[in-house]
Amino acid sequence: MTESPFDLAEAAAAHLRNLSPTIDVALVLGSGWSAGADQLGELVAETPLEEVPGFAKPAVAGHGGQLRVVRTAGGRTAAVFTGRTHFYEGRGVAPVVHGVRTAAAWGAKQLVLTNGCGGLNPEWAPGTVVLIKDHINLTGATPLVGATFVDLSEAYSKRLRDLAHTVDASLPEGVYVQFHGPQYETPAEVRMAGILGGDLVGMSTALETIAAREAGLEVLGLSLVTNAAAGMSEDHLDHAEVLQAGKDAGPRLASLLSVVVAAL
Template identity: 40%
Template sequence: MGKSFDRLRECYKNCRKKVSFRPKIALVLGSGLGDYGEKIQVETVLDYSEIEGFPISTVSGHKGRFLFGYVAGVPMVAMQGRVHYYEGYSMEDVVLPIRLMGLLGAEVILLTNAAGGVNENFKAGDFMLIRDQISQFVPSPLIGENIGELGPRFPDMSQIYDPKLQDQIRAAAAALDIPMQEGVYLQFTGPNYETPAEIRMGRMLGADAVGMSTACEAIAAKHIGMGVCGISCISNMAAGISDRPLSHSEVQETADRVAPDFQALVTESIRRIGEM
């Protein structure tokens, strides 16, 4: 049993001293969902700073806390502010929150993010159901000694995004009459945006959207045995697809504009997943 599992176990014990709530679904709130906490019937709030040994997000606008409560009657934990690899944390730190939510009881994780559109049929403001991913541009969170208590040394990733969970998200979008694209998400390290040549490479590899999170989290969640699903908000068209310079303000502006639909889609998806 390595130091990484010891640390994770200590974080778990620390949480359990403060929170007895047992979630069924975990939700990682990306850009555009920062205010989603208002949609949750919150039972308990736990700041990351209250968990000894827990990494703290340094990104502006990320509140850095767990919200435990109910959405559409489904017990859940929401991660309000994720930790990114580009902040300088190790990949072990980046996925520690994901593993912790699994240990706390979450059986399913819904990952959300803001992403750059690579598929030229997309436009800013679209939602994309993540069907698959490319994670080879960031280190695998499973590198190093395997934590056998969490999962196998060589976990299968052939269906990292659960088809049955995808069906529930499709049904949620249809019920709300919200158009939704589908595709492959590629994670780069960031924090710089990609060059046009890198975007052309991503498209050649089969990516439809690119971002700086999510793929590593999905691997860690799949390793621990959680059902994984994900939605990207296409906040801008990537470099070379659009002739506009890229900026974080554009990303935030688009995310804020479509936030009501994004929130409704997440709520309905959680309701349907909770009934499975």
């Protein structure tokens, strides 16, 4: 009989308790955010994710494959996932949200999800960090199975967004739209996302947030605008340029993330 996703998460958490008996908060670092891992606090332990039950090597250049346990400036224990599984890898939804469920089984109460994305607002130049206030899931998938009714009225915690604003009052807020990928969105799809109420487009985060809310985790979402979404400028999209935008923004992201996490 196939092991359930929740049993697999429990097995992963049991394995990780060798690094730390429990954790308070978990972070998933997306494109451009990995530079912040070194500034989150004192490194307690580290392990390759592929050695943890249910995880695999990262499939995308620019995504790390380590799990770090750090002690934050606020004295809390944080698990930092420097990589994630994307839905477009074709492994199904359960592997996409395995990190979230593992963090919950390990004891986390808050989850910080970060990503690199395309921006629809012309005022948000590459390098702008946007707080996610809501999302639109266009993947056609969900991590929930059967009659599992989860309230998403406040998928992204207002309390945590307010806390982030105490760290940086200038942070804008926006609605994140998750597409399936791996192809970038067409200009027509970007226009559709805007008509639906979206401000940001990408290929992660929404499915993880749904699983996090099912597990009772409080979610803070942070998007780095790495490029104008397709059709919003004359430039064509290139993954190398996306990675470079994240690298250029690295020092600011590291500083912002360390201060926000210390305040949690």
